[in-house]
Every structure is written in C-alpha cells, then in structure tokens.
Amino acid sequence: MSHTEPESAEPTPHLPMHTLSLPDGRTLAWDEFGDPQGPAVFHFHGSPACRLMWDGAKRSAEQHGVRLISADRPGIGDSAFDPHRTIGSWAGDVAAIADELRIERFSVVGASGGGPYALSCAAGLPDRVAEAYVLCGVGPLDSVEARSAMNPINRGFFEAAALGPSSAIPGVDVFLGKAAASGAPVISMDEMLAATPAQDLAAMKERPSFMAAMAETQAFMGARDPLGPAYDLWLYTRPWDFDLASIAVPVHFHAGAHDTNVPLAHVQFQYGAVPGSTLTVWPDEGHLVGTVRLPEVLEQIAGREGRATPG
Numbered sequence: 001m002s003h004t005e006p007e008s009a010e011p012t013p014h015l016p017m018h019t020l021s022l023p024d025g026r027t028l029a030w031d032e033f034g035d036p037q038g039p040a041v042f043h044f045h046g047s048p049a050c051r052l053m054w055d056g057a058k059r060s061a062e063q064h065g066v067r068l069i070s071a072d073r074p075g076i077g078d079s080a081f082d083p084h085r086t087i088g089s090w091a092g093d094v095a096a097i098a099d100e101l102r103i104e105r106f107s108v109v110g111a112s113g114g115g116p117y118a119l120s121c122a123a124g125l126p127d128r129v130a131e132a133y134v135l136c137g138v139g140p141l142d143s144v145e146a147r148s149a150m151n152p153i154n155r156g157f158f159e160a161a162a163l164g165p166s167s168a169i170p171g172v173d174v175f176l177g178k179a180a181a182s183g184a185p186v187i188s189m190d191e192m193l194a195a196t197p198a199q200d201l202a203a204m205k206e207r208p209s210f211m212a213a214m215a216e217t218q219a220f221m222g223a224r225d226p227l228g229p230a231y232d233l234w235l236y237t238r239p240w241d242f243d244l245a246s247i248a249v250p251v252h253f254h255a256g257a258h259d260t261n262v263p264l265a266h267v268q269f270q271y272g273a274v275p276g277s278t279l280t281v282w283p284d285e286g287h288l289v290g291t292v293r294l295p296e297v298l299e300q301i302a303g304r305e306g307r308a309t310p311g
Contacts, residue, residue, distance in 0.1 A: 019078065020100050028093055029078035030071035034061030039130075039301055040106035042094055042121070043070045046290070047113030047236070048172045048229035050077035050221055054111075055213035060295040064302045069106075071097060073117070075228020077220070085231075088241040090117045091124030104128065107301050111135040111290030112262060113232065116240060119270070122249045123242040131250040131304070133297045135290040136259055139266030141236045151195040151260040161230070162237040168230035176222040197258040200286035210291060244273035251277040254293055256285035 017031045031051055041061075045053045051070040061068035073090065075081035082089075098106060107130050110118030115137015122132040141147050147158045161168035204211055221229065251274045255267040264281065271279040282289050 020097060022093075022096060026074065026080040026082055027078070028071060028074075028080075028097060030069055030097060031057070032070075033058040033068045035065045036067055038065040038067045039304075040067045040069065040098075040101075040103045041298065041301055042097075042106055042108045043068055043294075044090075044108065044110040044114030044117040045070065045073075045076075046111055047232045048076075048175050048221065049113070049217055052077070052217050052220055053213060054291060054294065055207070055209040056291075056295060060298050064295070064298040066298050066302050067103075068298070069097065069101070073228075073232060075225070075231055077224070079228075081225070081228050081231075083231075085235075086238075086241045087116050087235050088120045088124060091121045094121050095125055095128065098128065105130050107131050107133070109133045109135070109294070109297055109301075110137055111294065112287065113138055113236065115262075115270075116236065119244065119247065119251070119274070120240075120242050122247045122251055123244070126248050129249050131252065131301070132247075133252045133254070133301075134267075134270070135254045135293060135297070136256060136262045136287050137253065137267065137270065138236055138262045139269050140240055142239050146266070147237075149263040149265055153191065153195045154261055157233065158237055161233040165227060165231040165234045168233040169226050171233060172226040172229045176218050176226070178222055178226075195260065197260055197286040199256065199258045199284060200288045203286070203288040203292055207288075207291075210288070244270060245275065247274050247277075253277060253279045254289060254297075255279070255281050256287060256289035257281055257283045258286040259289070261287040 018029070020028045022028065043054065043057065045051055051072045054070065057068060057070055072079035074085050074093070105128055108118040108121045110116070115134040118132045118134050122129050139146060141158050147155050150158065157171035160171055253267050253271045255264050257264060267279065271277050285292065
C-alpha cells in the first residue's frame with residue numbers, strides 16, 4: 001500500500017490531506033487535524049455528506065489535543081467507489097488507514113449516517129477500538145416500520161433507496177441542489193423547513209459556519225458521481241452485516257429528543273441491542289446534536305485512556 005500527501009502545506013477543500021492506495025486498487029482519502037501525539041479519533045461523516053461536513057473539526061481537534069482523522073467512505077468525496085462494500089466492510093478500510101498511520105488503538109465517532117459505521121468498527125475491530133460514540137446515529141432501515149418513524153422527506157428518500165442505489169440518486173440530487181437537472185421531484189425550501197424541528201433551525205441560526213460547511217459540501221459533492229452517496233443511502237436499508245449484540249467495547253449513544261431525521265426510537269433500539277452501552281438524551285435539541293455536541297465528545301475522549309499507540 002502507498003500513502004501520499006499533497007505538496008501544498010495548506011490543502012484546499014478539494015484536495016485531501018492524505019490518500020492511501022489499497023492492494024485492490026482503490027484509493028481512500030482523509031483529512032487529519034489536531035495533535036499527532038494525542039488520542040487518535042476517527043470521525044465518520046453523515047449521509048449524503050463527506051469528510052468536509054463538520055465545520056468545527058480543525059478547531060475542536062486542536063482545542064482538545066486529539067488526533068482527528070476524517071475519511072471519505074468509498075465512492076464519496078475523494079475515496080474510490082467499491083461496488084462490493086457493506087457497512088461492515090468499512091472496519092477493514094479504517095484498519096488499513098490506522099495501519100498506515102501506525103495507530104494501534106483509537107476511538108471512533110459517528111454522527112447521523114456515520115453512526116452505523118462507528119458501530120461496525122466497534123464490532124469488527126474489538127482489539128483496536130477503545131470506545132465508540134454514536135451521535136443521532138441512524139438505526140437499521142430494512143423495514144417499512146423503521147422508515148415510517150422518520151419525517152416525511154427522509155422517509156421518502158429511504159423508501160426510494162430501498163429499491164436500489166440508482167433509485168436513491170434523485171434523493172442525493174435533491175440534497176445537492178441538482179433536482180431540476182436530474183429530473184428528480186423538486187422539494188421546496190418551505191417543505192424542507194416544515195420538516196425541520198425548531199431546535200435545529202435555532203442551531204443553524206446560531207452556527208453560520210455550519211451552513212457554510214453544508215454549502216461547501218454540496219458544491220464539492222455536486223461535482224462528483226452521485227452513485228457513491230446513493231449506494232451509501234441504499235446500504236442503510238439493507239440488513240446490517242454485523243451483530244449489535246456482539247459488540248464488547250464501550251459504546252456511548254447520544255440523541256436529541258426533538259430529532260425527526262433520526263427518531264429517538266431508532267437510537268433507543270440500538271442502545272437496547274448493544275450490551276453495556278450508555279444513552280444520553282438531550283431534551284432541548286434535535287438532529288444537530290450530532291454537530292453541536294461533537295466538541296464535548298472530543299473533550300471526553302481526550303480525558304480518558306486509549307491514546308494512540310505507535311505500531
């Protein structure tokens with residue numbers, strides 16, 4: 001495997017800090033922030049999104065002294081598409097990055113659509129994952145009942161995604177603002193706002209940097225093939241290929257009581273399925289708890305054991 005870094009000391013949003021060529025010919029891309037000697041933390045982005053989505057990544061990593069690694073999943077951002085990938089196979093890609101960086105032990109954090117990928121690492125890498133944090137993490141969506149608990153817009157996206165990756169492309173295009181070009185049904189801003197709880201609207205107003213990061217993510221992903229993000233959406237609707245009950249590392253679930261993207265019932269189900277896990281419900285927050293509370297999670301990780309160990 002070969003690991004490359006760009007010549008520029010200050011990578012642009014369109015140039016990952018690091019890439020890794022795998023034996024199967026694929027490339028993985030990631031950014032890294034914070035203290036190289038601090039506790040290693042892998043952060044997994046939501047969906048449809050990419051490694052750029054968290055606006056406070058660099059600032060929070062530096063503030064809390066952690067080594068934060070944020071990678072694009074296969075087919076998303078600058079990581080190559082893998083038509084055979086599953087949620088469970090992500091653990092192997094994370095292990096490959098950790099091996100390349102000579103990190104033996106690390107924590108994982110997944111927000112929203114990144115939650116299942118944090119759990120897959122906890123299940124698949126029990127000797128390497130020190131602890132996992134899942135913030136407003138989507139639960140299994142392989143049943144109509146599970147999807148019906150979501151707000152109408154998300155429910156429509158995932159009902160379409162359940163039919164296959166190509167059926168999920170219109171939903172990706174809606175997020176990227178490309179609906180008219182693709183022929184996807186146009187969802188108005190009024191409809192989007194009507195499906196957004198007041199708690200999230202307030203959080204957006206208080207965090208203009210979040211909206212800027214979202215716009216940057218849309219522009220970045222809009223220039224790339226939508227099949228990878230669509231495949232990501234489809235995978236959530238398939239039976240997960242790892243057993244929640246087998247997870248033996250500490251797992252900490254966080255949820256917003258007013259979340260309509262990922263209903264509290266989804267998080268409670270996962271909490272009940274993972275032995276010994278903890279659940280924190282924020283009573284006055286919605287889905288953006290996954291962004292608002294991330295700095296606190298890094299602070300908690302920095303205060304625990306489980307620092308990066310050279311290989």
